Amino acid sequence: MELPKFLLADNTDYADSIFILHTEFPRFIINLVDDEVEWLEDLRDTEEDELQNEVIGLIQQAEEFYDREMKRYEE
Secondary structure, three states: OOOOOEEEEOOHHHOOOOEEEEOOOOOEEEEOOOOEEEEOOOOOOOOHHHHHHHHHHHHHHHHHHHHHHHHHHHO
16 A cells, blocks of 8 residues: 555644644654654654754645645635
8 A cells, every 4th residue: 555645633632632643754743733753763863953844844845735735725
């Protein structure tokens, strides 16, 4: 099965949260309300500087994905 790079997630137990799942390495879930990130990978062996730069870009892409999805819902 081919998964999209980002998925929008919802859970009524966390009604005030907006979750975005990143399905490619490094996989993570971000709550856009408070920018809390939960990693789904073991990142101990990853270059810290390289990972930090990549993560900043991925979080920005997750935010852009959410904005795009919300515009599509409005249409």
